[in-house]
Amino acid sequence: MIRRRLSRTDVVQAAITFIDDNGVQALTMRRLGAALGVEAMALYRHVPGREELISAAVGELIDDLFNDDLMQEKPSSWEGYFQFVANAMRKLALTHPKMFPLMITQPPDAPWLRPPLRSIRWVDYFLTSLKEYGFSDDRAVNAYKAFTSFLLGDLLLQVSALGVSPVPIAENSSDEQDNENLGDYPTVQRLQSKLAENHSAREFDDGLDDLIERLRTAMDS
Amino acid sequence: MIRRRLSRTDVVQAAITFIDDNGVQALTMRRLGAALGVEAMALYRHVPGREELISAAVGELIDDLFNDDLMQEKPSSWEGYFQFVANAMRKLALTHPKMFPLMITQPPDAPWLRPPLRSIRWVDYFLTSLKEYGFSDDRAVNAYKAFTSFLLGDLLLQVSALGVSPVPIAENSSDEQDNENLGDYPTVQRLQSKLAENHSAREFDDGLDDLIERLRTAMDS
DNA sequence: ACCTGAACACCGTTCAAGT
């Protein structure tokens, strides 16, 4: 591959890919430089430092989602709109599971920008849309708050479940060892299969339906 | 202060205090050693490494909460029990805002251990309690899942709101600058005060009431 | 204008040595 001159976008995109592949902790100016075929110090021409690079990577993902995808389409009902946004956010979280914790952990730019919906421009658009769907000011703000906390809770849980090593590496990997550990916890043991069942997609949709239902009755009242 | 010999507990507790005060990123083996009046290398006698120390700090907080507080008292109704647990968890999150993201970000030890309720022993106790309150197996598991995702979403939002610099430091701190930024976002601007209102305590309680109500109707059906 | 090389201060961690 012939190396063009580096741009800020190149660096930020490379950081996203690197974090997706190796995790944040592995992201090093020297290693990212090497991945780009350049000395670490060249990165400082385009980005002020490591911390800011990570912020920029988060911002890039957010901006791509909200500018390129979410502002193009607008369903005819607010229920459909919520589902549209939720599914897009879910897809982003599952496509970049190593980035998602960063998206929600970095302090937001303003007190009323609630993760993971961290784009002022987009939040404005969202609230404006809710008004068009007939929400009052109070209902719109409440819906925004309820929606963010639903997304946060459900998506982080899904993402963190991905981080669990599927087969916990034990030096003594006989079944007996595992069962012995669980033996002290009879209810967990009995419900183990139910607890381990991963219906995250359905649970996400159900939770969203519940939320929508709650907001609907709140609107009618 | 006369220095006794160091114990593992001393090291872990010091790590918690250090993170509370300075954040994880500032936690350094050398600095933590200095805080304990000891060389960095002495810590390795008690803890395998930095990563494991942070895990141990998280585990310590969880264990303290669940063993010392949450297993002592058991309200007579399941609704009261949910409130009791939620309030204890909320208090922990707000007492250790810099630790909370670590509690929910570290991969859980088992697929059915959902953050922030990361104690097997305690989850077993929780599920057993729900059974005693009359929950079926399915309802108990559903309640556990809904409860964790509610706690996660709401508490992380509260904690991340704490991280926002209350007065964003701008070189040009005139009001005009701030308003110019917001000028492009009329709905956010108009709803700014409503959005910024911090009713987190009430919202938390309301959200919990909603959750309880949802679980109750699910039980009756 | 953009990248490199050398350098600085600071990491986590190992290991032999002290007491």
Place this chain on the structure above:
DNA sequence: ACCTGAACACCGTTCAAGT
């Protein structure tokens, strides 16, 4: 048994130098 000192490989970042 517990802590120290020196050392190693690796960081982020600065700065003068190259092209």
